[in-house]
Amino acid sequence: MKQKRITAPFSVGVALLCVTLLLALAPGCKSPSTTPAEMGKIRAIVTIPPLAGFLKQVGGDKVDVTTMVKPGSDPHTASFEPSQLESLSNADVFFMVGSGLEFELANMSAIRDASPKMEIIDCSQGIELLDMDEDEAEGHNHHGQDPHIWTSPLNAKIMVETLCSALTEIDPDNSEYYTSNRDNYLALLDLLDGYIRYKLTQPADTVFLTYHPSYGYFSHEYGLTQIAVEFSGGDTTGRALTECINTAKEHSLQYIFLDRRFAPEVCKSLAADIGASIISVNPLDEDYINSMKVLADHLTDEFAT
Numbered sequence: 453m454k455q456k457r458i459t460a461p462f463s464v465g466v467a468l469l470c471v472t473l474l475l476a477l478a479p480g481c482k483s484p485s486t487t488p489a490e491m492g493k494i495r496a497i498v499t500i501p502p503l504a505g506f507l508k509q510v511g512g513d514k515v516d517v518t519t520m521v522k523p524g525s526d527p528h529t530a531s532f533e534p535s536q537l538e539s540l541s542n543a544d545v546f547f548m549v550g551s552g553l554e555f556e557l558a559n560m561s562a563i564r565d566a567s568p569k570m571e572i573i574d575c576s577q578g579i580e581l582l583d584m585d586e587d588e589a590e591g592h593n594h595h596g597q598d599p600h601i602w603t604s605p606l607n608a609k610i611m612v613e614t615l616c617s618a619l620t621e622i623d624p625d626n627s628e629y630y631t632s633n634r635d636n637y638l639a640l641l642d643l644l645d646g647y648i649r650y651k652l653t654q655p656a657d658t659v660f661l662t663y664h665p666s667y668g669y670f671s672h673e674y675g676l677t678q679i680a681v682e683f684s685g686g687d688t689t690g691r692a693l694t695e696c697i698n699t700a701k702e703h704s705l706q707y708i709f710l711d712r713r714f715a716p717e718v719c720k721s722l723a724a725d726i727g728a729s730i731i732s733v734n735p736l737d738e739d740y741i742n743s744m745k746v747l748a749d750h751l752t753d754e755f756a757t
């Protein structure tokens with residue numbers, strides 16, 4: 453006896469059901485009714501690596517993080533690349549530093565246009581912005597607010613709180629996961645703050661020399677004086693170099709803290725003039741805690757002389 457074949461309508465119905473289930477379960481497939489939590493991960497964009505590090509600590513495996521300004525690039529001069537449009541168009545949320553970083557000032561309009569429905573979170577909320585003038589050497593004429601807010605561990609804690617609040621609002625079903633991760637990381641930042649304060653308690657002369665003024669908030673927090681060779685992200689002037697040489701000799705400075713993104717040749721010449729060594733630092737390191745500990749260790753050596 454021949455077996456009776458299943459009728460076409462039933463086969464089509466089963467096929468449609470299977471396709472629907474596969475689409476719902478497939479990573480990256482987003483339908484109008486699908487929330488980020490149902491997809492499995494929140495798709496987030498950040499401006500700089502330290503913010504990516506904060507977000508990965510809080511979001512864990514429930515957040516997919518894309519960084520706009522790649523490691524080694526300069527957020528003062530980096531441009532918005534067309535290749536980044538796809539990540540933006542698929543993103544659920546953009547976490548901006550929000551403190552006047554040049555990349556954001558120049559590109560936020562294009563970023564909003566690329567993804568009008570994407571939520572944008574300002575991570576500088578709750579942080580008091582400092583004027584660059586507070587940290588500049590006498591005779592420099594750079595004005596405006598200092599965008600490097602993350603270099604203070606206490607500011608970093610505020611940014612982490614902002615990230616966590618946004619994630620719990622986007623994905624309330626996993627709020628306990630995010631808050632637990634937040635609390636663990638805040639505890640590490642507290643330990644970092646304690647470590648820095650311990651390392652920097654003894655010196656009386658706390659002037660240090662940097663090429664670019666990345667550490668204004670760090671200096672403000674720990675009672676230090678940062679002297680910078682340049683402020684605009686470009687070439688420095690002969691007058692500024694002369695002032696830095698005089699300051700370095702006055703305070704017997706033995707190091708120049710050089711952000712690896714900037715003019716090493718200028719620093720080599722300056723180091724030779726004052727008899728100093730160059731210390732490479734990275735204020736844009738995604739491994740925030742380690743980079744700040746390394747900075748504190750080097751500053752301890754500077755102030756010990």
